[in-house]
Amino acid sequence: MAIRVVMPALEMAQETGKLLAWRKNEGEPVTKGEPLLEIETDKAVVEVESPGDGVLAGITAKVGDEIPVGQTIAWLVKPGEQPPAASEAKSPSARATSAPAHAAAASAPAVAATSAVVPQISPKARRLAKELGVDFTNIRGTGPDGVITAEDVQAVADRKSAAPAPLEAAAEPLSPVARLMAERSTQSWTQVPHFFVVRDVDATALLSAQKNLAPVVEQKHGVRPSITDLLVALAARVLVKHPRINAKWKDGTIHLNKDVNISVAMAVKDGVVNVVIHNAHTTHLANISVQRQELTELARANRLRPADIAGGTFTISNLGMFKVDAFTAIIPPAQAAILAVGRISERVVVIDGKPAVRPMMTLTLSSDHRVIDGARAAEFLGELAAAITEPDKWLD
Numbered sequence: 001m002a003i004r005v006v007m008p009a010l011e012m013a014q015e016t017g018k019l020l021a022w023r024k025n026e027g028e029p030v031t032k033g034e035p036l037l038e039i040e041t042d043k044a045v046v047e048v049e050s051p052g053d054g055v056l057a058g059i060t061a062k063v064g065d066e067i068p069v070g071q072t073i074a075w076l077v078k079p080g081e082q083p084p085a086a087s088e089a090k091s092p093s094a095r096a097t098s099a100p101a102h103a104a105a106a107s108a109p110a111v112a113a114t115s116a117v118v119p120q121i122s123p124k125a126r127r128l129a130k131e132l133g134v135d136f137t138n139i140r141g142t143g144p145d146g147v148i149t150a151e152d153v154q155a156v157a158d159r160k161s162a163a164p165a166p167l168e169a170a171a172e173p174l175s176p177v178a179r180l181m182a183e184r185s186t187q188s189w190t191q192v193p194h195f196f197v198v199r200d201v202d203a204t205a206l207l208s209a210q211k212n213l214a215p216v217v218e219q220k221h222g223v224r225p226s227i228t229d230l231l232v233a234l235a236a237r238v239l240v241k242h243p244r245i246n247a248k249w250k251d252g253t254i255h256l257n258k259d260v261n262i263s264v265a266m267a268v269k270d271g272v273v274n275v276v277i278h279n280a281h282t283t284h285l286a287n288i289s290v291q292r293q294e295l296t297e298l299a300r301a302n303r304l305r306p307a308d309i310a311g312g313t314f315t316i317s318n319l320g321m322f323k324v325d326a327f328t329a330i331i332p333p334a335q336a337a338i339l340a341v342g343r344i345s346e347r348v349v350v351i352d353g354k355p356a357v358r359p360m361m362t363l364t365l366s367s368d369h370r371v372i373d374g375a376r377a378a379e380f381l382g383e384l385a386a387a388i389t390e391p392d393k394w395l396d
Helices: 092-115 123-132 150-162 176-191 204-221 227-239 285-300 374-389
Strands: 003-006 016-022 035-040 045-049 054-057 066-068 072-077 194-202 247-250 253-256 262-268 271-277 314-318 337-341 345-351 354-368
Touching: 123 150, 176 271, 194 374, 204 227, 204 285, 204 354, 204 374, 227 262, 227 285, 227 314, 227 337, 227 374, 262 285, 271 285, 354 374
Parallel strands: 262 314, 314 337
Antiparallel strands: 003 072, 016 035, 016 066, 035 045, 054 072, 194 354, 247 253, 262 271, 337 354, 345 354
């Protein structure tokens, strides 16, 4: 039996997907799990694997097409087998809606003909309106019985030429990533009651841990742990002790997540994507570094897979590399908190009553007040700050 190849739904709110590439050509054999096509959603570019074994046939979608979720775009058939007829390739929703849509289109001219009101205009005025490019349908005529005269048309043309041309800003089309950022940021900021807790932390021990661990990890795994990697590991381990920070608000109730999956906000060409380190609370720092490096390369190449961006329970956004001292971040959907990390810079602080220079960093925790109260936020941020000042006690 032939197997349908359909446009998959990779996100909850996804309605369409854009076909970027076929990895196989018509008539080529395909095995289950083999990369078959690439699609672009509002969140990322992803590879879609073959749903079964067979020969690719009956391709109905070409590169660049925007395709509704669930629509059949090809078939996998046995050698020598023909794909089903084109009528069978239509999705149920397409078949269900095509007839009413056609009927509505057929009846539209009749409705328009009976409901349209044609203004009365003299032949001379009609010719003048055409010459001057004036739309006479909204002109109120001053002639007998409201007939539009040539003088009425000329008056509108004179006002139009006297008025300064409006200045229009150039419209910049949004990429799918940028559009998604705009939609989700607006949704979160307007629907989630944010509040913020700020803490300055001495990063001396954190920098020392990075310096000591970097050669060991690089020698074994070929990648140097970043400050973000250390923060992912530390935050994940602290979150285990603070499950309400690792939760979400859903259907009027608080849902606690059993796993700690840290999303890392990552800048790409057209915006920001949140890649996910799954089970970060049980993952060794070296493996976190390796995963983060791989996800960085995939994100920059627009080759993230669905699993790379799904399932985050807590987010870290580090703008320290951009020389930002401190900032507040908007909580991602389906999470209750996000940690904004500023740069590490030398500051004068008071230690034992005396001024001293220390490498300091500012952490800002944005929290959903429906899930987290001020005391819980402060306790989590306090314990995370303590872990940063003594990372050796928390890292394997």
